[in-house]
Amino acid sequence: MKDYKILFTGSVCSGKTTAIRSVSDIETLDTDAQASDVTVRRKKNTTIAMDYGVLDLNDDTRVHLYGTPGQERFRFMWDMLTSEFAHDAIGMVLLVDNTRKDPFRDIRFYAKEFGDYLRQRRLIIAVTHSDVEPSPDYNRYLSELKGLGVMTTVMFVDARDPRAILGVIEELISAVEREIDWDKVSDRLLDTNGFSLDFYKPLYEETLLDAAMNKRGVLGAMHLGDAHDVLCSNIDDASVKTLLLNIDRLTGAISDKASFMGAVNNVVLAGPDVDTLSVFNDQNQALCLRSDKAISLPVLKQQASDLLQWSIENDYMA
Amino acid sequence: MNELLGTVDKENIVESSCFLEGKEVTASSFSKANRHYETVARQTFSYIFLNVGKHKSKHNEAHLEIGDKRLSGFLLKANRVLVCLSAKDTNIVDVRAHVQQVQRLMLKAEVDRMLA
Numbered sequence: 044m045k046d047y048k049i050l051f052t053g054s055v056c057s058g059k060t061t062a063i064r065s066v067s068d069i070e071t072l073d074t075d076a077q078a079s080d081v082t083v084r085r086k087k088n089t090t091i092a093m094d095y096g097v098l099d100l101n102d103d104t105r106v107h108l109y110g111t112p113g114q115e116r117f118r119f120m121w122d123m124l125t126s127e128f129a130h131d132a133i134g135m136v137l138l139v140d141n142t143r144k145d146p147f148r149d150i151r152f153y154a155k156e157f158g159d160y161l162r163q164r165r166l167i168i169a170v171t172h173s174d175v176e177p178s179p180d181y182n183r184y185l186s187e188l189k190g191l192g193v194m195t196t197v198m199f200v201d202a203r204d205p206r207a208i209l210g211v212i213e214e215l216i217s218a219v220e221r222e223i224d225w226d227k228v229s230d231r232l233l234d235t236n237g238f239s240l241d242f243y244k245p246l247y248e249e250t251l252l253d254a255a256m257n258k259r260g261v262l263g264a265m266h267l268g269d270a271h272d273v274l275c276s277n278i279d280d281a282s283v284k285t286l287l288l289n290i291d292r293l294t295g296a297i298s299d300k301a302s303f304m305g306a307v308n309n310v311v312l313a314g315p316d317v318d319t320l321s322v323f324n325d326q327n328q329a330l331c332l333r334s335d336k337a338i339s340l341p342v343l344k345q346q347a348s349d350l351l352q353w354s355i356e357n358d359y360m361a
Numbered sequence: 362m363n364e365l366l367g368t369v370d371k372e373n374i375v376e377s378s379c380f381l382e383g384k385e386v387t388a389s390s391f392s393k394a395n396r397h398y399e400t401v402a403r404q405t406f407s408y409i410f411l412n413v414g415k416h417k418s419k420h421n422e423a424h425l426e427i428g429d430k431r432l433s434g435f436l437l438k439a440n441r442v443l444v445c446l447s448a449k450d451t452n453i454v455d456v457r458a459h460v461q462q463v464q465r466l467m468l469k470a471e472v473d474r475m476l477a
Binding site for chain 2: 282283285286289290293294297301304305306307308309310311312313314315316317320339340341
C-alpha cells in the first residue's frame, strides 16, 4: 500500500474541514469547539486541533488528509502537523477565502508561516467562496502571486464538492501516481459522500461592533471609514470618542507626510488606572477600541486585525 | 540627560531614545539615519499628551507602530516625555519594564543630586 499525505491550511472559515470531509472515505476526525472570538461572526464552530481524513484512490494507494486549525492561537498545532503528522506530506493546499477583505494578505501570511515547510514540497492555492464573492478573480490571483514571487497553481473550488477537492488532490498526486483512475474515484465519492450544500452554513449575522464587543476585555468600539468618518460606534463617552478621533486623524496625517516610513498600523494609549484606548488602521478603515487595561497589546492587536479582515461591506452582507 | 539615555538604550529592547519637553528634544540618542523617527515622535507625542491633558485623562504612555518600528512615549512629568524606538515585534512588556527601571534610576539620581 502506498500512502501519501496532504496538508490543508488556511484562515478560519476558509473551508478546510469541509474540504477534507467532502472527500474522506472515513468519518473525519474533527476537533471543533464553539468559537469564542471573531469567528462567531462567520461560524459557530471552529477547529481547535486538527482535521483528519483518508481517501482511497485504489486498492494500493491511499491519501491521508490533514487540516490545520485556522486560528493563530493554535499555532502549536501547525508546528506539530508540519514536524510530525504531516512532515512527509507531498504537498500543501492553502485554502483562501475569497470573501476576506484582503485574501492576498492571507496568502502572504501563510506563505511566510509555512515558508520552510514549502521549500520541500508543492503548494496549491485553492480559492473558496468565490460563489459568494467572485472578486478577486483568477487572473488577479495570478498577477498578485507573480508579484509576490510565488509560482504555484491556483484553483477555484467549492470545498463542499468532492469533485473539486479531488481535482486539487489529483494535481498533487498525479505527478507521482499515473495509474489512478480519477473519474472512477470521483464517481465513487459522489455516490458515497454526495454533494450537499448543507455542509457549510456561514453566518453573517454579527456587525463589526458586535464581534468586537464579544472580545474579552473590549468595553467599546468605533468603526471609522476612509474619510475618518464614524461608520458606527457604541462609545458613549464624548471625551474618549474625541480623543480616539483625534488620534485617528493624527495617524492619517503621519501616513500622508511620512509615507516612506511605512504605514501607521496602530496607536495605543495606556495608563495605570485607565482603560486602554487604541486605534488600528487597515487600508481605508480604522477600528478604535476601548478595552480593559489588563488585556495585553499583542492580544488586542491580533483581535483587531482579525476583526478588520472580516469587515468588508460585501453585497451578501446587506 | 545624555548619560541617562545611555541607560535607556538596550539591545533588543530600545534602539534609540530621546527626551521631549513639549515639542522640543532636550537629549537624544537617535542616529542621523533614524532622525525621521525622532521627528514623528516629537509631533505625535506632543499632540497626544496635549489631547490627553485637555480631556483630563490619566493615560501616561502611548505607543505608535509605524512600518516595522514602534515608538513608545512615556509621560514622566507634566511636560516631559521619554521616547523609545523599538522593533515592532519587541515585547512591549519588556520595554515598559525597562523604562520603569530607568525611571527608578532617574529618581535615585535626582534624590542624590538634591542631597549632595
